[in-house]
Amino acid sequence: AQTVTQSQPEMSVQEAETVTLSCTYDTSESDYYLFWYKQPPSRQMILVIRQEAYKQQNATENRFSVNFQKAAKSFSLKISDSQLGDAAMYFCAYRSDSGYALNFGKGTSLLVTP
Amino acid sequence: EPEVTQTPSHQVTQMGQEVILRCVPISNHLYFYWYRQILGQKVEFLVSFYNNEISEKSEIFDDQFSVERPDGSNFTLKIRSTKLEDSAMYFCASGLGTGGADTQYFGPGTRLTVL
Numbered sequence: 001a002q003t004v005t006q007s008q009p010e011m012s013v014q015e016a017e018t019v020t021l022s023c024t025y026d027t028s029e030s031d032y033y034l035f036w037y038k039q040p041p042s043r044q045m046i047l048v049i050r051q052e053a054y055k056q057q058n059a060t061e062n063r064f065s066v067n068f069q070k071a072a073k074s075f076s077l078k079i080s081d082s083q084l085g086d087a088a089m090y091f092c093a094y095r096s097d098s099g100y101a102l103n104f105g106k107g108t109s110l111l112v113t114p
Numbered sequence: 115e116p117e118v119t120q121t122p123s124h125q126v127t128q129m130g131q132e133v134i135l136r137c138v139p140i141s142n143h144l145y146f147y148w149y150r151q152i153l154g155q156k157v158e159f160l161v162s163f164y165n166n167e168i169s170e171k172s173e174i175f176d177d178q179f180s181v182e183r184p185d186g187s188n189f190t191l192k193i194r195s196t197k198l199e200d201s202a203m204y205f206c207a208s209g210l211g212t213g214g215a216d217t218q219y220f221g222p223g224t225r226l227t228v229l
Contacts, residue, residue: 004156033215044118045157045205045220052215091157100145100170101159102218 002027002094006105013082014113020067021077021108023092031097034068034075039107040088048090051075079110087112116140118221120206126227127196135191135224137206146189147207147218148181150174157205163189196228 003026013019025034036048051059051068059066063083067076079086092105119138127133139146148160161171163181180192189208193200203225207218 037220042222044222047217047219050215050217100147100162101172102147102149102157103159104157106156 002029002032002096002103004092004094004103004105006092006108008108009106010109010111012111012113013079013086015082015084017082018078018080019082019110021079021090021092021110023075023077023105025073025075025092025094027073027094027096029096033095033097034066035093035095035102036064036066036075036077037091037093037104038086038088039091040085045091049077082112084112084114086110118206118208118219120204120221120224122224123222124225124227126229129198129228130195133193133196133226135193135204135206135226137189137191137208137221138187139189139206139208140219141187143208143210143219145169145209145211145216145218146181146183147209148191149205149207149220150202151205151223152199152202160191193226196226198228201226201228 005024032053034051037045038048039045049061049064063080065078089107091107093102121136146163151157161175162169178194182190203223205223206221209216209218
């Protein structure tokens with residue numbers, strides 16, 4: 001079974017600064033998908049960004065980008081120009097190309113300070 | 115923007131009782147999922163459902179659990195005889211199609227407390 005590890009339970013960033021959230025995973029598969037989900041307090045999880053393992057180019061969505069290192073099995077999320085609304089729990093997730101389940105990490109709580 | 119909705123937001127039940135958690139997926143979605151999160155632990159996959167049958171389930175999804183799409187809009191998770199360890203947040207999700215890149219849209223969750 002694939003394991004997803006988020007080693008930072010909490011992170012803090014000042015407004016307008018940049019922060020990087022770490023995620024590593026363990027798999028023997030070559031085809032898979034990686035996701036970052038955001039869960040604001042008392043709200044549902046929403047997809048922030050996704051990465052197909054077969055793509056070498058790192059995914060980018062506005063202020064959010066990833067650093068995908070397939071050989072190192074690393075998938076970090078960079079948030080640029082942090083905003084107060086970015087404060088949330090962030091979950092890294094893995095999905096096999098042949099399966100349906102999202103396999104989540106334990107999450108990183110991001111605090112954004114003014 | 116369409117959202118997945120779940121009812122109730124909080125359910126309290128006695129150990130051994132049956133509970134039904136309800137979800138309304140996004141209307142044109144075909145794939146449906148249940149996940150749970152025990153307090154302080156990670157979100158765990160329970161089951162996926164497509165074309166009126168289970169497409170994948172985890173080890174957690176044992177005989178006490180069942181899912182159903184009773185009509186064209188609802189998707190339910192039934193726990194037949196609740197245990198203390200079933201206390202968790204239960205999330206429903208839906209998606210348009212299979213393929214690993216498909217986005218799963220999550221509901222706000224139902225907090226289940228088993229006393």
